[in-house]
Amino acid sequence: MERKSPDQAPQYYLRIHLYHRLLHGLLMTSFLGLAATGMPLRFNQAAWAINLAHTIGGFGAILFFHRTFAILLTFCFLLHIGYVFHLAFVRGEIGVFWGPSSMVPQPKDFLDMFQHFRWFFGMGPKPRFGRFAYWEKFDYWAVFWGMAIIGTSGYVMWFSSLFARFLPGWLFNITLLIHADEALLAVWFIFAIHFFNSHLRSGRFPLDLVIFTGRVSEGELQEERPAEYERLVKEGDLKALQIDPPPLWLKNFGRILGFTVIATGFLLFGLTLLAFLSE
Amino acid sequence: MTMDAKGRGTGATGKGTGAMNRAPTGWLVVGAAVLFVLLKVASLEARALPPEVEFCLGCHSDRTLELALKSGERRSLFVDGNVFARSIHGDKLRCTDCHSDIETYPHPERAFKNLREFTLAYYESCKGCHFDNYTKTLDSVHYTVLSRESLKAPLCVDCHGAHDVASPGVPKSRISRTCARCHREVYQRYAQSVHGKALLQEENVDVPVCTDCHRSHDIEDPRTASFRLKTPELCARCHTDEKLMRKYSLSTNVLQTYLKDFHGMTASFYRREQITPAAFTAVCTDCHGVHEILPVKDPRSAVMKANLVKVCRKCHPDATEGFPAAWLSHYEPSPEKAPLVYYMRLFYQFFIPFVVIGLVLQILLHLWRVVVNR
Numbered sequence: 001m002e003r004k005s006p007d008q009a010p011q012y013y014l015r016i017h018l019y020h021r022l023l024h025g026l027l028m029t030s031f032l033g034l035a036a037t038g039m040p041l042r043f044n045q046a047a048w049a050i051n052l053a054h055t056i057g058g059f060g061a062i063l064f065f066h067r068t069f070a071i072l073l074t075f076c077f078l079l080h081i082g083y084v085f086h087l088a089f090v091r092g093e094i095g096v097f098w099g100p101s102s103m104v105p106q107p108k109d110f111l112d113m114f115q116h117f118r119w120f121f122g123m124g125p126k127p128r129f130g131r132f133a134y135w136e137k138f139d140y141w142a143v144f145w146g147m148a149i150i151g152t153s154g155y156v157m158w159f160s161s162l163f164a165r166f167l168p169g170w171l172f173n174i175t176l177l178i179h180a181d182e183a184l185l186a187v188w189f190i191f192a193i194h195f196f197n198s199h200l201r202s203g204r205f206p207l208d209l210v211i212f213t214g215r216v217s218e219g220e221l222q223e224e225r226p227a228e229y230e231r232l233v234k235e236g237d238l239k240a241l242q243i244d245p246p247p248l249w250l251k252n253f254g255r256i257l258g259f260t261v262i263a264t265g266f267l268l269f270g271l272t273l274l275a276f277l278s279e
Numbered sequence: 280m281t282m283d284a285k286g287r288g289t290g291a292t293g294k295g296t297g298a299m300n301r302a303p304t305g306w307l308v309v310g311a312a313v314l315f316v317l318l319k320v321a322s323l324e325a326r327a328l329p330p331e332v333e334f335c336l337g338c339h340s341d342r343t344l345e346l347a348l349k350s351g352e353r354r355s356l357f358v359d360g361n362v363f364a365r366s367i368h369g370d371k372l373r374c375t376d377c378h379s380d381i382e383t384y385p386h387p388e389r390a391f392k393n394l395r396e397f398t399l400a401y402y403e404s405c406k407g408c409h410f411d412n413y414t415k416t417l418d419s420v421h422y423t424v425l426s427r428e429s430l431k432a433p434l435c436v437d438c439h440g441a442h443d444v445a446s447p448g449v450p451k452s453r454i455s456r457t458c459a460r461c462h463r464e465v466y467q468r469y470a471q472s473v474h475g476k477a478l479l480q481e482e483n484v485d486v487p488v489c490t491d492c493h494r495s496h497d498i499e500d501p502r503t504a505s506f507r508l509k510t511p512e513l514c515a516r517c518h519t520d521e522k523l524m525r526k527y528s529l530s531t532n533v534l535q536t537y538l539k540d541f542h543g544m545t546a547s548f549y550r551r552e553q554i555t556p557a558a559f560t561a562v563c564t565d566c567h568g569v570h571e572i573l574p575v576k577d578p579r580s581a582v583m584k585a586n587l588v589k590v591c592r593k594c595h596p597d598a599t600e601g602f603p604a605a606w607l608s609h610y611e612p613s614p615e616k617a618p619l620v621y622y623m624r625l626f627y628q629f630f631i632p633f634v635v636i637g638l639v640l641q642i643l644l645h646l647w648r649v650v651v652n653r
Contacts, residue, residue, distance in 0.1 A: 041544065044544050044547055044548060045547070050548070050551050053548060053551075054551060054552070058548070058549075058552045059545060059548035059549055059552065059559075117644070119648060120644040120645060120647065120648045121644075121648075122648070122651065135641075160595070160602075160605070161595050161596075161597040161598055161599075161602065162597075164598060164599050164601055164602040164605070165599050167601070168601050168604060169601045169602050169603060169604025169605040169606075170604045170605065170617070170619065170620075171605075172605035173605060173607060173612075173617065173619075173620045174619060174620060174623055176541065177620060177623050177624055177627070178623070181624075181627035181631060182627075184631060185627075185630075185631045185634060185635070188631070188635050189634070189635070189638070192635065192638075192639070193635070193638045193639070193642070196642050197642070201642075201645065201649075
């Protein structure tokens, strides 16, 4: 037979819901925008920073765009908080706070991490990861923490006169410091660690399209997240997650977007690293 | 004696016109003047004047010699040969070097409407020798005013004098006093400032006079954004000079701490832009004041802690009493000054590399395992 029978074509499962993909898109856009307009301020003595700021339209323009993206990211943050609360308290899915589908670190995650390191040194088998691996949870909380800290300090500086009514003046020095340094950490984390862990690791190189298509093949799910696969089979939820393979346009869309963002991110990572080392 | 525009003597004593008749009188006057100087100022030896100058002084040493102008104003044509001899040009120039339009006697007719026009007629005279400074003045705010608004804007001679040109900076206070002739109000404020007091009361030459900040010939319009943006650099010329600042126990950290702070960062950015909003960020003078600048320990100083909130409110109208504490007063954070900022910075200096290097190591281990397993 020339054509593959339906049985032979890999079955795809929905891993990331459209809502989360859109939210990730919003998060990605606003983070990239904030980094591109914020890092020139952080390294304002570097030539590239001045040129970049100039290209965008000068100091007034970068400030405007920085604040615009900040509002966008705040919106994104609030949407997510709203979603979690809706899930937990309206739909009664308390599992969002604890259990195999939760982002909250579970005892298994610490065990997984320990086993992962043993595996690195060839001292044991690869851990069987669940829906979210421990480094993915780390990613999530790093971003969560970052948004809370950088966002709060940013708003304090934006509305400095207002906040000075009830906050001591010296706090503004701390907010500037925290905002700039925590942001640098976030930029490096996203553009180096997150990019690597999600896209550049073996088996996924050079791009994991799951964040754009939302779908994983049966093989990928079994190999990468055996614990999750078994749980879904055992609880009979797997069938409900069945979905068509990702269409070509969606894959191409993901490729274009993904590579653009990764390239931009690496460029910013390199520039900020150089500027940091020459500080 | 009064002369008309043709240079003919019309006064009672001017009947016998002609240079030859005039010369002996001139000799006498110069001789008397030289004798006067020798007697009065024994230490100052009058220089011998070139014959041409002596010749001109034959008429022009007459104190009553005047030119009647169309406006009704009168221009004295008296030149004190002694003053000229002591001037910086005394042994270098002859009258016609500057007054190149006058070669004959009687002088060619020149129709001046008023006094200012008379002075303006000789504006280009200095150019022949002082071409660099002349061209610089063409970029100055004084020339802009002169060419567009008012003929009252100063020309070379208005600051330097004409026949009595002397080294402008001797003594240094002379410079500020020269500017004060027109900029009276600014001068009075300057005279009360920490810089002005030191200069005028103690003859201290370490402090800036007008031209140190504004320059002398290519004076820029100080009301422009580009001049404002240069302010930190201007002040820093002295205020980052280790030797000079040590003399007065002043910090040389002021520029660096400013540039690292929000205001300085913003200023650095705007420096590179073609279009800059008029009020964009605070520069030195916005907090410390410009001409009226006082020592920071003076209770009247604008940057004294008790007064600081008023300064902040110039740009942050709703600033509260606690607001100025956001400013570290040009102190570099240290365990003594702003310890919280210092330790926080220290924390991040270690925390960021620690996190990033740790995670990179994890990635490298991961990669290593993948390679080994293959």
